[in-house]
Amino acid sequence: MVSFSRWKVILVFCVCVFGLAYSAPNLFSQKTLTTLPDWLPHKQMNLGLDLRGGAHLLIEAKIEEAIREGLEGVLQSVRISLRKARIGYQSLSLIQNGVTVTINNEKKISEARDKIKEIGKGMIVEVEGQRVWIKYTEELLRDRRRAILEQAVTILNIRVNALGLTEPSIQRQGTDRILVQAPGGDPEKLKNIIGKTAKMTFHLVDPEFTTLNPKLRPRPGVMVLKGLDEFDTAGRPIFYLIKKRVEVSGENLVDSRPTVEQGRPVVSFRFDPVGARRFANTTKRNVGKPFAIVLDKEVISAPVIREAILGGSGIISGNFTTESASELALLLRSGALPVPLTIIEERSVGPSLGADSIQAGKIACIFGLIAVAVFMVFAYGGFGIMADIALALNLVLLAAALSLLQATLTLPGIAGIVLTIGMAVDANVLVFERIREEQLRGRTPISAVDAGYSRALTTIIDANLTTFIAAVLLYMFGSGPVRGFAVTLAIGLCTSMFSTIMVTRLMVITWLRQKRPQRLPL
């Protein structure tokens, strides 16, 4: 292994040059980078949230609930449809992924089946005896689940982007999870806009209007809803008696803005033509009566209709602050989430900790490098210096790989770099020790170097491979920051093999050829 063909030498040089070129952007600020010509590499390392600071939220979408809601809608449609066609039925109920009903009159079964078929697009309808089923197929269910999740992601995108953050990332994870990562974002603000479904509906109010008793059983067609932040003089929460029927739905909203009326923050809204028409009809027929605005099952406001509103726009006033008005307007603009969301994991880092971590990481790397380098010189003298040059190159290649791949660098990732500094010299140590031994056994310098490298090679590969396996497992089972560690460890192992087997060897051989020593100083 003491010959180095010309093309190999060129290869090593090229790799080193590329390494320097691709890792260099990390030394400059973003501003300087944009001034450089396009053909120069300009990608910097991608810093993780624990280094940049920001919010990390893992959200679970209760998709089964959304599916269930959809099925309840189907059930209602079946009921209405059968009633209209005057088909008698019994036991109309929900089943797993579907709805079932028993038709009283045998002769009306096919008519019933046809009517039910019209309700669910793509759902299969089965008949057995006098029972009719309408169900989701597996495929349709899968599609619906995916569609619901994607719609949720889209709406979250609108909401989060309105906050004006730098590169927020909102991604699906698995079948029912969404990961929101917002560098520099305020986790509290994010949680506010994520947690609210924002389903807005407009209802008429029961003549009884309000009650203090939440357990009151109202008459049919009326429900009891809590007022948002409304209390009587004794501090007890006020509940409203709201008619169940939805007069106008928030689905028909096209715009919503925070604004000010009589010095107080309010939220303005505007309907599309369908919504505007419904709004006009309801207000025309109910002048003088209260009109409740319900958001996520809470009554935010119940103003009295003073006149028919034909323009399709209006104002919601209540106990709003400028911030909460702005927030509500954003939620209305983005649309209601099709599925309730809960936050199941949060890992948010403030900017001060992020900056501290970067600082600590830099210091650890620099001191680690110096300490190990100095030690190697003490241990091996001249050969130690060669190993140190290879170590420095190792780090440069590592940085270049991270920048090129845009792999995320996390705090554990920096720990991985420091660890690589300590472990990378191992390969060189294995070689040097072997060379030392071979020389002691009586080999000439060149022969010793040759034997050293050949014998040590398999050991190096074996040893590094086991650590590599550990890194792969860590990547598979780890998450976020731990993955960053696995990546830097794995890349570090590869670059250290390269720098030992190619770079140090080249240096040693060149030195051998030039100096032609009688004995190796090992």
Add this chain to the structure above:
Amino acid sequence: MKLINLIPLDTNIKFLRFHRLAIYGSLLLCIASLGFYLVKGLNYGIDFRGGILLEIRMNQAANLSILRANLKTLGLGEIELQEFGKNTDVLIRIEKQPGGADQQRLAVTKVKEALGSGIDYRRTEFVGPKVSGELVEAGIIAVISALIAMLMYIWFRFEWQFGVGAVIALGHDVLLTIGIFSLIGLEFNLSTVAAILTIAGYSINDTVVVYDRVRENLRKYKVRPLEDILNMSLNNTLSRTILTSVTTLIALFILFFLGGEVLKGFSFAMIWGVLVGTYSSIFIATPLLMNMNLRASAVALPEEEIN
């Protein structure tokens, strides 16, 4: 004066003399570790327990007893406070509140109100029960997979006797690491598991280097008694073992002292792991080869391949 010359190449330490002592000593430590784990348990972080973690920095040195008293009145269940590096930094751990995500948020709001203004919230972490369950599962599977993967790898590269020796040494290392964490009460979280996996890689790394030598020597000196060959191999690789351990420890100590508070647990685990891993390669993995009836014939090359 090169340091390396301090470690002569022709040492002849009879490592295997310590075989009995090492086995008994290690057995004792393993039992002790198991004992600590079963009796005292591990100080699981929220990654595995679920709950809320707040890292805060106050304007002046924190008075933990006052803080503790203040927060206790909020009735949020178990609250743990500890200093985190500087005396202005406090780590607050709150157990998972019954109820959904809203309850957790409410708890955080209450704590923030109680702490008042002028607090820098450096880190907020919340792990719900579903996620913590998944993390526990992933952690266990990862460690077990590592043990199996390493065993298969060594079996593939060497003979089965080597594999058994290596895995026993590895299990020993993992057990002792869990033991020390239990004893000291250091927080056992995801980065600890990452450290354990890395220790596994490093320990096997060390063991493989020695095994490689054992195999080479077995092929060279077919007639010598196994104990001599094992001793010889250990002595041959001694200088490399010491040097690599030293450089790795240098890097890890720097990480421990300069790498920030968050990495302290990880670097401590790694330092302990390197020490234990090196010890187990020399005093457990290699001597065990004797008990495994390892013979030169096991590693002999087929006739044609001997050069």
